[in-house]
Amino acid sequence: MTLGIDGDLEHGGTEVVEAASVEKTFEGQDVPPWQGQVTVRAMVVSLVLSVLFTFIVMKLNLTTGIIPSLNISAGLLGFFFVKTWTKLLAKSGLLMQPFTRQENTVIQTCVVAASGIAFSGGFGSYMFGMSSDIAKQSPEASSAKDVKDPGLGWMIGFLFVVSFLGLFSVVPLRKIMIVDFKLTYPSGTATAHLINSFHTTEGAKLAKKQVRALGKFFSFSFFWGFFQWFFTAGDGCGFASFPTFGLKAYQSQFFFDFSATYVGVGMICPYIINISLLVGGVLSWAVMWPLIANKKGDWFPADLKSSSLHGLQGYKVSIAIAMILGDGLYNFVKVLGRTLFGLYKEFCKKKRDTISDLDSDIPPSVTYDEKRRTEMFQRDRIPSWFSITGYVTIAVISIVTVPQIFHQLKWYYIVVIYIIAPALAFCNAYGCGLTDWSLASTYGKLAIFTIGAWAGASQGGVLAGLAACGVMMNIVSTAADLMQDFKTGYMTLASPRSMFVSQVLGTSMGCVISPCVFWLFYKAFGNLGVPGSAYPAPYALVYRNMSILGVDGFSALPRYCLTLCCVFFFGAIGINLIGDVVGEKCAKFIPVPMAMAIPFYIGSYFAIDMCVGSLILFIWQTVDKANADAFGPAVASGLICGDGIWTLPSSFLALAGVKPPICMKFLSRRENAEVDAFLGS
Template sequence: MAPVAGHRHPRSSEEAETAAAVAAGQDGEEEPSVEVAFAGQPPPPWWRQVTVRSVAVSTVLGAVLSFMSMRIGLTAGVGPTFNIVASLLGFFVIKSWTRLLARFGVASQPFTRQENVVLQTCIISCSTLSFYGGFTTYLLAMTETVAKSAGGTGTGKDVYTLHTGNVVAFLGLVTFASLFCTLPLRKLMILDYKLMYPSGSAIAGIVNSFHTPAGAATAKRQVLAMSKAVVGSFMWASFQWVYTGGSGCGFQVFPLFGLKAYKQKFYFDFSASLVGVGMICPVLINFSMLFGSIITSFFLWPTLQSKKGDWYNDPSPTNFKGINGYKVPMGISMVLGDCLFQLGSITIRAASHFHMNRQQRNPGGTNIPADGNSDKQTALSYDERRRNKIFLNEGLPGYVSVAGYILFAAVSAIFVPRIFPQMRYYHVALLYAVAPILAFCNSYASGLCDWSLASVYAKLAIFLVGAWVGEASGGAIAGLAACGVMLMIIGNAAELMHDFKTGYLTLTSPLSMFISQVIGTALGCLINPLVFLSFEKLVGKEHLGEAGSVFSAPLATAYRGLAILSVEGTKILPKHSIEFCIAFFLMAFCLDCLSAVAKARKWKASNYIPNAMAMAIPFLIAPNIAIDMALGSLLLVIWKKTDKKNANMLAVVVASGLICGDGLWALPSALLSIFQIEPPICMKFFSSHQNKIMREHFLPKVTTSR
């Protein structure tokens, strides 16, 4: 029967468009379409993308990843990103749950890629607050323990006692404001300027592969590989615990390169999580850290130690009037030199890209709309047309975003000075006025090259506000609090754009993305303070940030150093420290210039020029971390040489599994500590001379009878 004119099937036009897209992809006229595979699966409405089960799973996984992130930050000074881990774990947990229900004949809502993205976004919104919330950086730097470790007295207006209620209120005010900061710019960033946001695009690719028939086999292999890595890493961590029955015992203090190197903290500590981090980080970054560790451990620090009594007299290894007065300022100088170059470079690139896009969009004085009414819009691919339709039709109006930000800014100006008395309302108001401009710059730059400068802007806030308030009025605490405001607003705004890019590429509703951000942020504001409180109870408040302890929090010491320098100036530093700082600042800047020139001219040596930022890290933390991460890179290089296909497919998930398994051991380890169950064996290493003395004084002499 012929169809009646004017009564076409409501989906016939879309089906025809889909068929055309398939034909175009087969003929090579367009790139292979992703959305053609999902043509028979229309995206569910936003209220079915944010589900009760996704929120429940987000709560559990957000708490676990927050714990692991905080633990790594407190020990290694590294802020790992768990985006891929969150996607994998979320997919694995809910898929397993739906299959379990199906075995018992219980029907459940299908697990869609949109729900997967919402789940991942919610988890990451919660876990990233372990870093942006300052629990391993600026908040911890306010405490008495870190103040003493950095050489201060730990008293007066320059320290602040962290009360859980105040921390929750501070996080809630600032982080919810960050959600509204750049929300009106999502169309400009993603549709008009077509910024890539590499991390967000990568997550979208993984999620799309998980939920398509073609990607099912790959997803199964990835989940299996990750499961094996988690189990292996967890078992290895539990095996190591058996040999840590005493101070300085266990595999963590294995003097692989000799006892002299061990005295300079140059050893391999068999940390599976740091090896996993090394597999994720670029090879050049890891080996730049190793190069910096070799220079500092074997050349620079021994030279400065030989000057004791001449250049400085303070014997404390942590006081800024002693050798720490060289280490931390020199490391910070290298960081600032690298950041200054990166800031200038990215600003120039962003301005050039912005101007070029503006000319392309407005060549004759008339803007070309991106709403489907222009000739340019008709030339879009099938995938872009489907994605643009959902991305433009759903979301919050711009005036709601502006009103929300202004409301939170006004409330923060009233209540933040009550939480931190060293600040005044005009300090907070100025920070909120400047933050959207910097957030736009940072989000634009992050979309171009996946590099967030939020921490750079935050460190500048320490100097500006700290100097403004002054030492007598508690400028160190005021500067650190200002750092928190800037870091959370600018960092979260960029993270939100990455999530919107993921949602755009998976046909996820922008409204459901925003709601998941709100839920994840609310969870993070409650979970992270409780996780930090658990560390205080289990480890001891006096040991969090203590120099030389397991939880030394190197980044907190660095932030404290910046705060001290901002209010006290250079008068507390030892002799020639300023000259060293200037030299290393210039060295970092020149190294970046050399690297940029080498890449521009395509020199072969460009891949071997060390990264200045990575070289600065061993100035602030122990070199054993660089050794673990370099080993991770070495294993990845060998894997790619022997089996490139499987390495490209599984390396990231295996690395994620190593991080997860080692981090999960922290939970039973904490329980063993609570119940005062000690490891049964102490494995320790001595020199032959020490062994001889021990045998003579502690072992009974063996006598023989005739």
């Protein structure tokens, strides 16, 4: 996984170059059995890192919904912790088993699986969108049948019964995808190259330096977050409210909020993503919203609440949704087309190979690496009966359990989802192998509209649609993630069984850790999901309004809103089409509609932070490209991890009732004079 924007786009354009022969470097090393790859120390390190990364992902979820790739950080930190562990044991003479690249792969797989639940679990989107806090912002559907507030018990239970189906659905296809079709899975392949390099002499030296750089910037980011906390005693206080470009620009959400997290995210995300965010913010908050606000009393009533879908809020949310759907539909059709075409080519290739095999007994030439990896990959088989039995068993449990959690989601809705889910999981996993794009939440949005419309408004269709989104999204997301991990395991000689077991263990960890971390945020920060707060959870309202539109149609929208939505829907398709037509060289200058849509609702402040991160990386690469490429991801990860982990002590302080001592606010000269006059009186 290289980049997630609301889960729809996970694409980083990773270029993978195979070395002459990687496996000859490790020729003298024994590969432990799969039980020796899933070690106790690997699981302990995975648990610690899973908590760390879940806090990071949860914070990003509840602020903007942009999740950068954490695979490199997981692999690097996993290598560092276990390598340190084994060195200490070796010095004391207690080391029983050396640290292998297969064990490193298990840790990376487990951590990414666990932290991935924080995203696919919908804590910043569909699941939190069910709550009364978000429903208050959409008064059109806020009755009891359309609301379900977060609860630790039901969230853990729901995730456990829906998060494992995707794993069992694609296990029988692992050989076809990895060995027969030789799908690239760029992220999985890049992660494998990274892990392989760690376990060479030169790679270990570089990894040590990278960890040192990560640690420095982790410390800086953590203490910077701690320092900022002292000045946030009230709403709108602190460095995060600094009017960098003036008070007028601040009111239009244009300011630098001094977030180390988003500077780090900007260093990891492609340049075009950050520029697209800024373009979207300028187009919406600097141009469109002021123009539409001037139509108050004409296009929409002047006395509406700011949260009503019949007012300016309706334009903000609906146009953002239109762009997201346009971009998602285009990429869905594109990836599906490439999937079908790829399958057709493979079918024709198999047919030709069968004919040539009849004419000649000479086997096709394979490299030493391919032969070695294929041999190891097929050694520990996972029986098909096991995956089919597992899928059916969990599906039956889910069909019985989920309607008890969501009464609006009838058992026959779930049966229909589970019948078509394996085909969609295959499409997502295959498309991800070809393009590195996971369209998990696109499939989730299809479930929102279809199940929501099927249930209808009178039967709680809004909640049914959101719950169906969660069921579908978890299946197709975990399927693509598992196949990526199989590719990583294939290239590091990790057993398919160890990959599957580590994915199951990581998913199990995530099903407990993610709800607990969200619950801590929910209880510690009372204004979760409120626009303008530290954690506005913008996608929660977007997903809820998608469900409302799916149930009620377009009747809730204000005047000309549907016309504008159509313009931006087809505009998103057109921008994508232009990007594909002009070729790869020019496409890097074409904005990404999905990224443009995010600031339409929440503003551009985080986009400015991310552009600062891009600028830092650009200057660094200009001055010293080799060091920038080697240490850039480590520096960015340190900034993200330090600021992200600061939320743990800050949430404990909030729960304990400890408040910051200072409120630093910025006033205009006129407002300052009024305050002075008031205090003087």
